[in-house]
Amino acid sequence: MARDRLEIKNIAKHFGPVKALDGVSLTLKPGECLALAGDNGAGKTTLIKVISGVHPATSGEVLIDGKPAQFSTPQQAREAGIETIYQDLALANNLTIGENIFLGREPKKRLWGFLPILDRKKMAEAATNVMKNLEFHTDRLDSPVQAFSGGQRQTVAIGRAVHWNASILIMDEPTAALGVPEQKKVLELIKALKAKGHSIIFISHNLQDIFEVSDRIVVMRRGKVAGERQIADIDHNEVVRLMISG
Amino acid sequence: METNNKQMLFLTLTKLRAWVFLALLLILFEVWSHTIYGRSFLANPYNLKSLAFFAAIPLLLALGQTFVIISAGIDLSVGFIMGLAAVISAKAVAYFGAMGLPDFPAVMLGIMVACLVAIIPGIINGILISSLGVPPFIGTLGMYGVARGAAFLFAGGMTVSVSNSILKWLGNGLIMGVPVLVIIVAIACIISHFLLSQTRFGQHTYAMGDNKAAADRAGINTKFLTIKIYALAGLFAGIAGALYTARFSAGSAQAGEPLLLISIAIVVIGGASLFGGSGTISGTIAGALVIAVIQYGLVYVNIEPFWQFIAVGIVIILSVLAEQAQSKLWGAK
Numbered sequence A: 001m002a003r004d005r006l007e008i009k010n011i012a013k014h015f016g017p018v019k020a021l022d023g024v025s026l027t028l029k030p031g032e033c034l035a036l037a038g039d040n041g042a043g044k045t046t047l048i049k050v051i052s053g054v055h056p057a058t059s060g061e062v063l064i065d066g067k068p069a070q071f072s073t074p075q076q077a078r079e080a081g082i083e084t085i086y087q088d089l090a091l092a093n094n095l096t097i098g099e100n101i102f103l104g105r106e107p108k109k110r111l112w113g114f115l116p117i118l119d120r121k122k123m124a125e126a127a128t129n130v131m132k133n134l135e136f137h138t139d140r141l142d143s144p145v146q147a148f149s150g151g152q153r154q155t156v157a158i159g160r161a162v163h164w165n166a167s168i169l170i171m172d173e174p175t176a177a178l179g180v181p182e183q184k185k186v187l188e189l190i191k192a193l194k195a196k197g198h199s200i201i202f203i204s205h206n207l208q209d210i211f212e213v214s215d216r217i218v219v220m221r222r223g224k225v226a227g228e229r230q231i232a233d234i235d236h237n238e239v240v241r242l243m244i245s246g
Numbered sequence B: 001m002e003t004n005n006k007q008m009l010f011l012t013l014t015k016l017r018a019w020v021f022l023a024l025l026l027i028l029f030e031v032w033s034h035t036i037y038g039r040s041f042l043a044n045p046y047n048l049k050s051l052a053f054f055a056a057i058p059l060l061l062a063l064g065q066t067f068v069i070i071s072a073g074i075d076l077s078v079g080f081i082m083g084l085a086a087v088i089s090a091k092a093v094a095y096f097g098a099m100g101l102p103d104f105p106a107v108m109l110g111i112m113v114a115c116l117v118a119i120i121p122g123i124i125n126g127i128l129i130s131s132l133g134v135p136p137f138i139g140t141l142g143m144y145g146v147a148r149g150a151a152f153l154f155a156g157g158m159t160v161s162v163s164n165s166i167l168k169w170l171g172n173g174l175i176m177g178v179p180v181l182v183i184i185v186a187i188a189c190i191i192s193h194f195l196l197s198q199t200r201f202g203q204h205t206y207a208m209g210d211n212k213a214a215a216d217r218a219g220i221n222t223k224f225l226t227i228k229i230y231a232l233a234g235l236f237a238g239i240a241g242a243l244y245t246a247r248f249s250a251g252s253a254q255a256g257e258p259l260l261l262i263s264i265a266i267v268v269i270g271g272a273s274l275f276g277g278s279g280t281i282s283g284t285i286a287g288a289l290v291i292a293v294i295q296y297g298l299v300y301v302n303i304e305p306f307w308q309f310i311a312v313g314i315v316i317i318l319s320v321l322a323e324q325a326q327s328k329l330w331g332a333k
């Protein structure tokens, strides 16, 4: 069996008296899409925030490729190959695709051999490449991303993760803000990324989407893992039962 | 979502609106001048020099304000930070002169002290806003009061005069016919433009102004960035104060009082949105020229000065209307 890309052991996260996570353990294999399901407030977002360095865990352990990892900032998590994509499209809408892909990690070059300036050409080229790979065709690579639709912008967010060659992509309800055709497009993207060997954690309230793209599902309830199954071994009713009654 | 040519043209015009206003105003005063005086308004070196002097110091304040407004903030304290710096630079130059330093080092040291003092309230503004969660309007309003009081206390309630040949030259001298003051402000413009358009600092300022959460998630240290932005606004206010003292050979606590609102107006006329995320240095330069042309032009054609307020107000309103028309066109999905 392949070594786990990500393993989390017994993670707890308390916000004062609220036990948002109460001893959660799970694993993620290379090239696997793991669905994270659960009712509102089950702790899905909190869990991925712990993994991606937004919240420090109260206790527990995170291992990446078998090695212990503790991220205290999103930056550190990104350097370790974890990219997170949120439903509310974490893009700066006034910047171009390239500028968004490189936000916080802008490449520099030297003007006249000494003056460091942003390398806009490099950003634009990377944007062209990444977007072509995701079959996103536009001649407006120098427009601010506010000129694009929600699905196109979600593609940009995913493109950012792809460009930085994330080994683990975490998507928190990536289709929630999108229309149906654009949801389909994002699901196709997830399948393509999986095929390329990226590991994915996919959070969604839409069971149909989960069954379409995931290999395995972890159902959370009140900060705990209520059950874990291969997608082939479970149906909608069983997932709902786990979500409601553990 | 096709943008046709007419829309494209309109978008370009609204983006460059400050330059359009400027051109229209220049045409207006040119015609007016020919009508009543029978000579040109623009082809007159004295007028050009006066316009440059009019625009220079407000523009300096507006440069700092541009960074602040792009970051989705506002700085109400720059006017009195400028006043504080004017008083401090007058006192410091006089002090170093009295210690027996020659004019040149006395001026350099004096201006440095004034700038350092001006950066401190900027840093405090930044900390209040980024780390303590104080809204920019309130935090810098508080600093407005503190800087104002400090400036008057330092000045002892009076105008502080200073006599120093180098200082006087900085404020009134010419290099090949161009005022030194204007050259200094032009250099500040170039540096600001470089920072905003060519560096990570500028890029992150735009990102934070549009979507702070996105900037945070991208790993940008938005707290430190905010502090740097307000410190920069303080620094520009400090230089503005020192140049005021250089111009008039005296520092006054009220030096920047009328310039606070002007600095914001300049940035808005220049095309920045008060919601943050947009604005440019070239727009701000045009905005400063628009205001200077209105103020000086009306004096030149002998119109009562109160009309200035009305004219500037109308330009601000037109500018914001253009901005909204623009975002309607852009935002259309």
Ligand SMILES: Nc1ncnc2c1ncn2[C@@H]1O[C@H](COP(=O)(O)OP(=O)(O)OP(=O)(O)O)[C@@H](O)[C@H]1O
Pocket: A015, A018, A019, A020, A038, A039, A040, A041, A042, A043, A044, A045, A046, A047
């Ligand atoms: N920053 C916080 N401070 C205090 N409590 C929090 C915080 N973040 C989350 N919680 C609490 O932790 C619990 C889990 O929230 P979380 O957002 O992880 O749920 P979720 O499974 O993502 O829900 P949803 O499906 O609605 O997105 C909730 O009770 C929530 O109120």
Ligand SMILES: [Mg+2]
Pocket: A044, A045, A046, A172
């Ligand atoms: Mg959630």
